[in-house]
Amino acid sequence: MEERDGRREMDKQIDDLFHDPRCTSAFFDRHGGEGRSVFATKNVSFGVGDEAAVVRKNRELVRRALGLDALVSARQVHGDRVYCSSGEVSGNLSGEIDGVDALITDRPGAGLMIQQADCQAVLLFDPVRPAIAAIHCGWRGSVAGIIGKTIARMGECFGTDPADLQAAVSPSLGPCCAEFIHYKEELPTAFHAFQVRDSYFDFWAITRRQLEEGGLSRDAITVAGICTACSPDYFSYRRACRTRDGITGRNCSVIALRTTDAAENTKG
Numbered sequence: 001m002e003e004r005d006g007r008r009e010m011d012k013q014i015d016d017l018f019h020d021p022r023c024t025s026a027f028f029d030r031h032g033g034e035g036r037s038v039f040a041t042k043n044v045s046f047g048v049g050d051e052a053a054v055v056r057k058n059r060e061l062v063r064r065a066l067g068l069d070a071l072v073s074a075r076q077v078h079g080d081r082v083y084c085s086s087g088e089v090s091g092n093l094s095g096e097i098d099g100v101d102a103l104i105t106d107r108p109g110a111g112l113m114i115q116q117a118d119c120q121a122v123l124l125f126d127p128v129r130p131a132i133a134a135i136h137c138g139w140r141g142s143v144a145g146i147i148g149k150t151i152a153r154m155g156e157c158f159g160t161d162p163a164d165l166q167a168a169v170s171p172s173l174g175p176c177c178a179e180f181i182h183y184k185e186e187l188p189t190a191f192h193a194f195q196v197r198d199s200y201f202d203f204w205a206i207t208r209r210q211l212e213e214g215g216l217s218r219d220a221i222t223v224a225g226i227c228t229a230c231s232p233d234y235f236s237y238r239r240a241c242r243t244r245d246g247i248t249g250r251n252c253s254v255i256a257l258r259t260t261d262a263a264e265n266t267k268g
């Protein structure tokens, strides 16, 4: 029963974001995993108090769902450092790269995984090179300009032309719930134009603007438009703070280049 329910719930994920057989990607919701109580059910973070064995199982479910050789993730710190994975990719699902919030690679089979609850995962696909990026972008990342820095790094590492990039922005805190009481101290004045009502900001629009400033065309950007604090299908830090102590799981967003075999299998 668990297995059948698991598969059914997994179907709720938003996947194949770039409609290209060379790329696989998904924004997973919190269903279909093995966690309990506040971590029910598909928490992918080792850093929130969930059982490590359960987290490993959930990551394995994600890896298998997308048919990947490995998942690469980071111990995210709301900073602006970018990690370029160009060497051998470890298959160790517990291993995390310390202190970075964006991952880029051109290696097929390696899934770049972002863990987020209200923060955005911004996934980038360069179909020309091809190369990919996965960015963890909360408000601090927005302020630090991590999106622009990641686009620049793709240019340095892979020769990516930003005009070729496509972007998908995960379910995350919407303008309905993004209240920043201390915005005058926390947010630069350039963000104040994105205030939708008193102390509430539209970070989806801020990200769109930053992607466009990075060189993407408007029609190459897709925003899921689902607020994690409003939707019970996603872990949400803000919702957990309203009702409890803020302890909750992390949603999972993944992008990967397919290996040649996997890409061939999706044809016909």
Ligand SMILES: [Zn+2]
Pocket (backbone or CB within 6 Å): 173, 174, 175, 176, 177, 227, 228, 229, 230
């Ligand atoms: Zn909301």
